[in-house]
Amino acid sequence: MTTTKSPVIRGLQTREEKLKLDYGKSILPYVPSEVDDFETEAIRYLKGEWESEDLFTMYRLIRGVYGQRQVDVNMMRVKIPSGAMTADQLDAFGEVVANYVPLKKGHIT
Structure with missing residues (x-):
């Protein structure tokens, strides 16, 4: 049995902490740690440390990074x-x- 390291996701962990910020009524803030986490996970993916490409695809799509038809080209929403x-x-x-x-x-x- 192999164990796969979970993606790095820092920041708010509890529902209570999320509710304090009330993202529903304002512009989402820039969170530098989210950029750092994405970079960490992209490097892990390139090293083959993700369990599957499909899981990484879901991870990046949720964060607004889309693949394109051209090789090594992405779109950032x-x-x-x-x-x-x-x-x-x-x-x-x-x-x-x-x-x-x-x-x-x-x-x-």
Whole structure:
């Protein structure tokens, strides 16, 4: 019998802690540890440490990362509340594209 290490999921653990933040009535906050956790799990997946590709697929889809037809290409779904961004937010979005997107372009719908 083999045991598989569970995905790293830090942050709020109890229902009470989640209810304190009341995400239903506000914009979800940026949580740096969630980005760190995703990176950790992606590395584990590439090392073959996930039990199956299907489980990792579910993990990444819930987090808004979608595979594309092209090899090694993914789409990251970014939620923009009401479709409105400030100039500073749009600049930050552009910096992410400039620093992390191979073709230096994005598609906003």
